[in-house]
Amino acid sequence: MKRRSPNTLAASQQNRRAFTLIELMVAIVIIAILLGLLIPAIGAVRLSAQKASVRTEISNFEAAITAFNQDFGMDPPSGIILHEAGGATWNPRDKGIIRKMWPQFDFSLYNDINGDGDVTDKLVLNAGECLVFFLGGVFEQTAGGTYAVYGFSKNPAQPFRNPGHTSADPGYDAAYSATNTSRQGPYFEFDSSRFVGNDSDTALEYVDTFPSQQLPYMYLSSYGGRGYRTSDLPTALGFVSVYRQGDPTATPLVAGKPFKAKSFQIISPGADFQYGTGGNYDANKNLPASRSVEADNITNFVSGSLK
Numbered sequence: 578m579k580r581r582s583p584n585t586l587a588a589s590q591q592n593r594r595a596f597t598l599i600e601l602m603v604a605i606v607i608i609a610i611l612l613g614l615l616i617p618a619i620g621a622v623r624l625s626a627q628k629a630s631v632r633t634e635i636s637n638f639e640a641a642i643t644a645f646n647q648d649f650g651m652d653p654p655s656g657i658i659l660h661e662a663g664g665a666t667w668n669p670r671d672k673g674i675i676r677k678m679w680p681q682f683d684f685s686l687y688n689d690i691n692g693d694g695d696v697t698d699k700l701v702l703n704a705g706e707c708l709v710f711f712l713g714g715v716f717e718q719t720a721g722g723t724y725a726v727y728g729f730s731k732n733p734a735q736p737f738r739n740p741g742h743t744s745a746d747p748g749y750d751a752a753y754s755a756t757n758t759s760r761q762g763p764y765f766e767f768d769s770s771r772f773v774g775n776d777s778d779t780a781l782e783y784v785d786t787f788p789s790q791q792l793p794y795m796y797l798s799s800y801g802g803r804g805y806r807t808s809d810l811p812t813a814l815g816f817v818s819v820y821r822q823g824d825p826t827a828t829p830l831v832a833g834k835p836f837k838a839k840s841f842q843i844i845s846p847g848a849d850f851q852y853g854t855g856g857n858y859d860a861n862k863n864l865p866a867s868r869s870v871e872a873d874n875i876t877n878f879v880s881g882s883l884k
Contacts, residue, residue: 624848628882631785631845631875638794638843639877641712641765648761649678652841653711655704655798656809659737661696663687681733688737691779692717698779704809705782708796708843709772712765715739716781723769724781728762736761785845785875792852795844802839816852820844820876823857825864833857836878847873847882858883 646652657671663686667675675682687696692715702710710716713726715737729736740760772781773793782793797819799805805819819842823833836842836858846852853871858864860879864871874883 627787627848628875631787632881634785635794635843635845635875635877638708638712638765638796642841645711645762645764651677651801652798653707653796654800654809655707655796655841656806657702657707659690659700659702659710661688661690661698661700661737663696665699679733679736682736683734686735688715688735689739690715690737692739693779700780702780704795704797704811705793706780707798708794709767709781709783713763713767713781714760719769724772725769726763726767726781728760728764731759731761787845787848787850789850790846791850792846795842795846795852797842797844799835799838799840805835805842810855811852814852816855818855820855820878821857822859824859824862825857825868826862827857830857836876841877843877845875847875849873860884 642652654674657674658668659671660667664684667684672684675684689696690700691698700706700710709726714728716724716726717739719725727740730738730740732738767783771784771786773784774781784790784793792814795811795816797805797809810816810818818832820836821833822836823831844852849870851870853868853874855871856868858871858879860883864883872882872884875881876883
């Protein structure tokens with residue numbers, strides 16, 4: 578009797594070695610289902626990591642503001658007008674703030690605060706620009722098109738002296754140039770690629786780490802507990818109230834006590850690039866539909882994001 582070689586398969590066995598069309602389609606469907614489950618999970622993990630990065634950065638801002646306070650006896654203001662021209666007429670409030678930080682400040686001297694080669698600018702600093710200026714110091718645009726911050730001169734009469742300011746620049750005063758090399762700050766390690774400027778005064782703002790972020794961090798000072806100022810709010814962007822402790826859905830709505838009533842609020846607009854209007858917030862109550870864009874805002878008074 579002739580035996581079949583053990584290595585020789587019957588035709589039916591050979592056919593079972595290959596996928597049928599139906600089996601292949603089933604495998605594709607299963608893979609598609611798994612991808613459909615996996616991709617949202619990956620997206621959620623990525624978003625969670627991005628939120629954690631922003632929250633960490635806000636904590637670093639808090640530490641930098643604490644260091645600034647230790648040196649100057651106050652938190653940075655969140656709204657002020659600075660003048661480069663010596664002898665310019667300062668608003669009494671703004672002059673008083675500068676005097677508190679630098680008691681020997683000489684308002685008759687010229688300062689090229691933004692490093693643009695002149696000493697004629699009037700810098701109206703808003704809630705985001707104050708965060709960068711007082712933690713970063715005087716600044717200028719570099720040859721590569723990015724911006725650099727230099728802290729403040731330790732010259733008590735002229736802390737806003739820009740290190741790039743030379744004898745060829747208007748308003749140069751040789752009497753103060755020798756002491757200009759000793760600097761104080763910056764208090765925060767800024768990433769120069771995330772500086773933005775949203776108005777014509779060239780003052781810098783700083784965006785968070787969300788990809789393609791469009792709006793900067795907002796910083797609002799309570800001025801040591803004296804109260805948040807409405808004029809510091811970026812109302813042009815729709816944000817009309819600091820965050821307050823209270824029911825956001827109550828009727829009538831009663832404004833509550835501000836979060837961080839004796840210090841400051843820092844706010845990231847989150848992944849949707851929108852601040853919302855601000856106002857009452859309660860972690861145990863959902864925000865009304867009209868304020869739903871605020872749910873992903875990240876702040877220094879709530880762990881994680883609002884909801």
